[in-house]
Amino acid sequence: MTEEEAFEFVKNTLKEERITPYHKNEIEIVHSVEGCINCGLCINHCPVVAAVGVDRFTGPRSIAVELSRSPPEFWSTADKIYLCTGCGTCREVCPKNVNVPEVVNLVRARIFEHRPDLVPKGLHMVREIIVEHNLAFEPWEDPEEKVESRDVRLERLDIPYTEDIIKKNAEVLFYPGCQAEERAQEVREAAKVVLNYFDVDYTLLDDMSCCGLPSALMGDDETSQRLAGLLKEKVAGLGVKKVVTTCAGCTSNISDISLQDQWSIPVYHMVEYLAEEVGLDRLKQALGSSKEFSEVTVTVHDPCHLIRHTSRRTMQDAIEILKVISGVKVAISEAEDSCCGGGGLVAYHSKDVADSVVQENLISIDKTGAERLVAPCPLCTAQIEANLFKSGSSVEVDDLMVFIAQRLPKK
Amino acid sequence: MAGLAAGTIAAENGLETLMLRTGQSATAYSSGAIDIIGYPPEGLALKEYLPDTEVPFKTPSDGLRAILTLFPFHPYGIIGFGADDDKVVESVIAHVKESISWLKERLAGSCAALIGGFERNIYPITVLGTTKPTCLIQETMWSETLNANPDNVLIFAGFRGHAEFNALSTTRAYLENQLRTGKPPHKVGHCVLEISPFGKPYNISSIELARHFDHDGSMVDLAAAIKKHVDQLGATHVAIPPVLGIEQALQNKAELQKELGVEVFELVALPPSVPGFRLQRAMDRTFKNAGGTLLIGHQARSAIFKNDMIESVVAQSPRREVTISPKTVILASGKFIGGGLEADENGIRETVLDLMPVTTNLHPAEEVRPVYHTNVFSLSPDGHAVLGAGLAVDMDFRPIDADGVERAKNLFCAGSILAKYNYSLEKSGLGVALSTGLAAGRNAARMAKEVS
């Protein structure tokens, strides 16, 4: 037998034994789990455990100390591992920095490879869309309808439409993310209005493609890597110096791939960009003197991918920005940093779990007495808005960019 | 606890205070009881030197006196370093006493409201049926009359499917102890209740019971479930694991007592417990109410030193790095759990600023093999010396190097990162954290004001 044949044979045996060797870039994640001291502090804080109990979702501790110890048995974790919303609370309260959210992805990737039949059907459907369209959502069948959908919403929200700018060597690439591209188009448009107002030299992608986060979350590493590569090519081709996005998930994920793939380009969420690059002074000038809007009390929701996967300073920035807007009072909710349940693709297969997770937020939001909830992420807004509506709450929900764009003076 | 105490006092002193935190530690891990001092640091060696002192210490001041006599470099001793020789003991006692009052005040009315005081150690019952000396417990864990009357009848109530507490074993262990010592109560029973927060009588965690009992009306079912056992045994007291709620526990206790007509109290649970969760939550709120800023998820990684001062601290979040330039820095990074210390087979390291750790005998610990500082017995009154390793400090709680010189003039430390403090053995955990936290916080505040 030649060495090549031998290797083929061995690979086959490994597959039979359900072993996918750890890749080099996974070893650090696996190693972090060895710090777990089984204390269960994370269980006390896990929003999914709080929502459905430790019997249904055995919690981050179980992922660290039990479910991730033996790769040949990863398949048997399929009834638990997909219920993690990836909010990162466990990692944050863990004294040992155990990287459970990444371990979840790693285990999911192994199940995806060895037992695709155990991957929830809802995730396969998302996967088909991503593979076909390079987008996390089925694009509009008819582009004209997409335009119409955008226009009526801008009209309703009183946000002006500005032409897309696509050019080389702009300072900034504005990357709206799939949700704002296909569904919450007003967020994409609002961000453009804001960028224009502050004279940011920006461009959009000529052909929007997903950053790869949803694929990574369902364990489809191959697609996730392909999409990351595709985005890298596009960013390099445009010659931009910075990437700015309005999506929390894209912020953390593109920050990550920019580092992993050595883009040498900083990645910002729009709130960070506004706070750091535009500056609160200019924001105050623009937003601080309008008499047009009546007083409004807003509460905020902190997207997990911003506060726990990027940095909690992002939400400090967001609140500072809100505070300079005239007429805006901020009422902080007790559960402002609690996961909305929309993460980890859980809603695609176990909607009851996702919706249970958000309940705590709803109660706290109502308690604040705010009329409006603002969040800097179109996915969190959708999840919370839907559930607030279901609960009969009168609190309205806006993406932060829409809220700002509405209050900018017309230029 | 040390960091929160230090941060709160600094903020109360009008300083702009930022707390960097990654991961929760001793406070969240605790049983919720605040130990001051229960046993001498080096086991029963005390008997030789202070034959008249009763062990466990009857009062915190007995303990502090013993410690200050035998182990002046214990963190409690350092509190008194600045005082005149003849006033050392009294000044430490005064400081610890004041620390306790400070904490009780801050937590009054919170979900972790405390009861007990400096006058004596108390002996709450643990979920193992043992008792331990401590100083303050949460009001929910308090029973006024349990040991007062020989006719008292105590019933331990557990929950089916809640493995963290087994009422039968606890009952047996506690009863045998009572019979051995002759102390009341002598009549002890147990019962198992059916409460399933998510509809299933298995894999029930303490936190979900606590959350469940935070809901309005949840006491009705619980009272009804306990009632028949109380009546059956003629119980005068009911002990349950500490799951009576997070925010509502005290009200729930009152409601249960009203419904049942007997005293109800929570046991001391093994960490991480619901009372620990309450304490962490209440302490976080205290800090924020004092005006402090809590930056969670940021791990201090290193500092830039200039001359004899820390110029800035570099902290890392999952995808961002920040540099902060404070006037003073307090390091309260904990021991091995908290991650302030790390060890391999070659020695012990301080993880954030690469300071010099020392053993419990105050020898440099950088080349100390941990196993040589352990006891052959897993659980013995002599404890494991390696858990007493940490930082050596000057009288202001500034870490010092091998020459006894402070690493930086504006760097202080507090809590279990301090050397010569083996809390598991001494039953002194949160007490030392609190006292040294307040001391370090005040020192830092004083310095910050001087600098500006």
Next chain:
Amino acid sequence: MIDPEKIPSQVRMCSACPKMCRHVCPTFFAWRSDSPTPHGRALLIHQEIKGTRQLDERGIEVLYQCLECAHCLTWCLPEIDIAEIVEHRRTELVKEGRHPAGLTSLVANVVEHHNPFGEAHNARSDWIEVSPKKGKRIAYFTGCTSAYREKEIVESTVKLLDSLGFDIVIPDEWCCGSPLLRTGFIDEALEQARHNVEVLNSLDVEEIVTTCPGCYRVLKQDYASHGLKLNSQVSHLSEFLETKIKDLKTARIEGKVTYHDPCHLGRHMDVYDAPRNVIQKVTGRKVVEMERHADNAMCCGNGAGMRLLFPEKAKAIGNERIRQAMDVGADMVVTACPFCRNMLASQSGDEIRVLDLPELVSLTLEDE
């Protein structure tokens, strides 16, 4: 009925909405695209009203993809009944002669044979055997699907009502008109309706009972809104049985039983508890609810011509509904609609038993 004047403002509001209703729209589930959603349909009508874009063939197709399950309405804060608006537009399309060709034979069948299947009219009820009884005299309106395709429903209903001592009359019914009304063929529907009203009013019965929620809605609601009045009260069998619940027995039924709410019975007519109470009585225990139930129940996929026009998609929806039942570990799905029964049974495989309510209740008779 919808006020045509209000349609423009309503569709404008609908098309500018953040589209939460998409999450429950079964056709969004089947196509995964934004067009076959309430929002997408509103957009099409909105554009047409504004004059920016005419309704083309694809647009018409999108309008005919709506199952009229009314699920979106439960998610709509301003309560815009987009299904109703769609139905209104379908009516116009029919008038314009632009309805999908696939419907032509359906309409022709109903007109000629009084049933959508094109079966002989005289075979509709000649096989049903009823025996006169002393009890209350009631008319049993079977509906086309039960009469030709799901005969077990009729058989068990007759057996059941008979055992309860009712004097059953099987009227010379024609198609109730539901499939025509829902797809926009008003005139043809009313022709059927008039016959039925005439026949039913000529009978000396105390009550009209039907097992088909489509018929139930049409008899009770649509006839009236078109000025056709029935003299007797119309009940769905589930409601009728609920009033006789004391006379029902309990059968030995193994396993978990769940209940699938038919859209036309639940959301359209607000009947949720009656079938559940009957099931509880018959099985002796509470219904195991699917995650989505009552007003949040998912459509079976067999509504408003969907199965005729887009069979694969309709089946995908039905299949999903079965999966939801399996998720809660159900061994049996009971429904109260011949369409639902037909669709769910076709997707259930060997793992789950699908029964219509009368079939379940008549199990109590077998034990005797």
Next chain:
Amino acid sequence: MSESDFDVVVIGGGSTGTAVARDCALRGFKTLLLERDDIASATVGTCAGMISSGLKYMDEPEIVDMCSEEVVHLNRIARHIIMKNPILTPILELSDLSTGGNFAAEYSKRAESRDVPPVMFLEPEAALEIEPLLNPDLISSLYFEEYFIDPFRLCLLQALDAQENGAVVKTYCEVIDIVVRDSTVESVTFYNRVTGEIESATTKTIINAGGPWAHKIAAQAGATLDLRLNKGAHVILDRRVVNVGVITKAVDGRMIYLFPHENTTLLGTTALDTWEDPDTLVATHDEIEYLLKSIEWIIPSIREARIIRTMEGVRPLVPTWKVPEGEVTRGYEVIDHESEGVSGLVSFTGGKLVTCRHMAEAATDLISQKLGVESKCTTHELPLPGMESDVDVLSIAKEYDISQHALERLRARRGTQIMEILDLVKEHSNWRTTICTCEPVIEAEIRYSIRNEFPQTLNDLRRRVRLGTGPCQGTFCTYKAAAILADELDLTGEDYLVDILDFRAERWKGIRPPMRGPQLAQEEVAQGLYACVGNLDQIETEYDPKPWEEVG
């Protein structure tokens, strides 16, 4: 009290002793198995679980043949507790390649019968893809496959099967005297540590399977037995840090290995001739360093891995002296002491886990002959309990509402016996509760084990259900399991607390020697539970120090 008239008394409940008891019972002999501690509590409990094809002993072809054949037998009778491990032997130097070649040829000759491929050679890139932790300077790798068994379960199943077939199995019964009359064994006297009573049993024959204590047992009958005792230590790492097994040369040229095993990785082993009491031995710093240093050449990052504990045992080698340990035969000897005037006493020296059944067959053949009975060995044909059929974990998880992973672990330990445990769950709904969260172990299995598998301590439970063997080393399950044990055995409160101390002591024995890294934080947690809050470091109990604690 006396129980009489056994055909055979087997002394020692290790792999060989239990195999002998099973064989004797299956052949219809009235059999008594006496174990002074618990089943598999000594040598076999500290092995890696490899049912070796004999790969280390290629210059003893008849032993290799025997090993290889036994692997086939074990796969036939105990497939449910066996796993296959692919193994790499990376070569860093050319000189190692030539010896590898000889080995490859010998190994490959017998591979097919065991249903594994012949030895193959892999290019460095391929090896690195399979195991990225390998030293990238490797020049080639050998690849082959070996089988691993759960040694605790093997011994226990043999004992249970013996019981099933009429044998009496008594644990915690230490033989204190063997009565010989007219140069023939007559009875054994033993101390029952559970009841505290001295008992005896008359017997026609005795098989001494006392492992490293065999010479002391022989001496009780006035017989002599020479043994070469050799200590071996393992370092146990948390989780499967390597994807496949790795075998390499140690600092002194011996072979050592790093094997993924269950949810852990085993690094072993050392070999030191010893004259200490096997009960008091713990791993030394030198042994730990020897292993780490040796594997470090081939896995340079090994020290970053979390060390949970060490374990150490003593091999009772065939007494060949003045040669290195590695040159002592891995075959075994059945010694009939009749030649020195003690009739009816048979002892073993040497042997390996994989040959335990073969050893038993040989000894039982001899006993048959002595008893004058003709009998046929069936131990290689009849399956051990739990191997009846496959188990569909996914569907029973759904049916019983227990997590799939908990059931998969349960299946891996017990095969079809899992259904007996699930029967308990039907009656006691709350017994689904997970007690040991590392492995995980549910309450029903613990209760089942206590009722059916005669454990006396938490440590015995650990061998049967893997309680407390995860990274937290019983930090969070000790007190929970102790309560269940106390409930089932109706223990006093004192015994309940002593059981906790006892298990902490036993875990600490292995935790302490390599104490470093995360395990130090883990121990701070454990101390926090049991000392700081539980106050068990201060209360007085009737805890008896363990042998290794007394030595200090």
